[in-house]
Amino acid sequence: MNTTIPDAVHPRFLKKPVFLYSGLKIALVQMSVGPDKAKNVEAAVKEIHKAKELGAQLVALPECFNSPYGTQYFSEYAEEVPGGSTCAALAEAAAAARVCVVGGTLPERCGPRLYNTCTVWGPAGELLAKHRKVHLFDIDIPDKITFKESDVLSPGDQITSFEYHGIKIGLGICYDLRFAEMAQIMTDQGCSLLVYPGAFNMTTGPQHWEVLGRGRAADLQVWVALVSPARGRDGYLAWGHSLLADPWGRLVAQLDHQPGTLLADIDLNTLEEVRTQIPVRRQKRNDIYEVLNKTSKSETS
Structure with missing residues (x-):
């Protein structure tokens, strides 16, 4: 597979992987997802190993990578975490490739809840x-899209981060991206990179996918990675356009809607440069306003 180094700050709609050097090398895998769970998982494992061959140290998969996205599918495709077959395959692939795998999302069954x-x-x-x-994701846009995840799913109640290669990384899933307070807490906890597996649709994707990703990056002075499935032909149509935004809020790289892999480096020098030149962190007026974490604990490594 050929690779290229972009001349521009934000090469758009990349057909081939692109490398930006220095730091933690990440791969965002925008894969096709079909009705066959085993084939979806097999394809994800192959992509993990391909990304490793290209030098990736962290590989991120999209939302619902092992199942079609839709409330009618969640129960059928659900499995226990970490005891299910998909988790076993991801654990084995991460160990075999010697990489960190952010396993997109899967429908989890825990007792009576999903x-x-x-x-x-x-x-x-x-x-x-x-x-x-x-x-x-409970929304109703007349004549465009109505969706209600809460008909089937239960919400999580923790803010989550982990450390890898000395970088603290925060996690959100799709609709979580719209809630800046959650991202603020992860950043306050020391996260330099926020990763959001997501599957924005053909209505919200063109309007908000990029602007929200770049907005979180610029407001919080962090790296932000958004990882979508590729656009299918039937059922729920994902917007695609997986992307990486830097702490300036610049769009560093972005795929189109087709299957592909985005490779880039997370450069902490850029992060420190932005925070030094525009020191909003120490200029916050915590005497007037403050964002608080009210969870009993945050899920961390």
């Missing part, structure tokens, strides 16, 4: 973190 859950696996196959989608 969750939309992201698992993170370390290079020894160990479970580093588990994040259950906190904000459920």
Whole structure:
């Protein structure tokens, strides 16, 4: 597979992987998802190994990578975490490739409840973190899209982060991206990179996917990675356009809607440069306003 180095700050709609050098090398895998669970998982494992061959140290998969996205599918495709077959395959792939795998999301069954859950696996196959989608996607846009995850799913109640290669990484899932307070807390806890597996649709995707990703990055002065499935032909149509935004809020790289892999480096020098030149962190007026974490504990490694 050929690789290229972009001349521009934000090469758009990349057809081939792109490398930006220095730091933690990440791969965002925008894969096709079909009705066959076993084939979906097999394809994800192959992509993990391909990303490793390209030098990736952390590989992120999209939301619902092992199942079609839809409330009618969640119960059928659900499995226990970490005891299910999908988790076993991710753990094995992470250990075999010696990479960290942010396992997109899968429908999790826990007793009578179902969750939309992201698992993170370390290079020894160990479970580093588990994040259950906190904000459920319940929307109604007349004549365009109506969706209600809460008909089937239960919400998570923790804010989640983990450490890898000396970088603290925060996790959110799709609709979580819209809630800046959650991202603020993860950043306050020391996260330099926020990863959001997501599947924005053809209505909200063109309007908000990029602007929300870049907005979180610029407001909080962090790296933000959004990882979508590729756009299918039937059922729920994902917007695609997986992307990486830097702490300036610049769009560093972005895919189109087709299957592909985005590779880039998370450069902490950029992060420190932004925070030094625009020191909003120490200029916050905590005597007037403050964002608080009210969870009993945050899920961390």
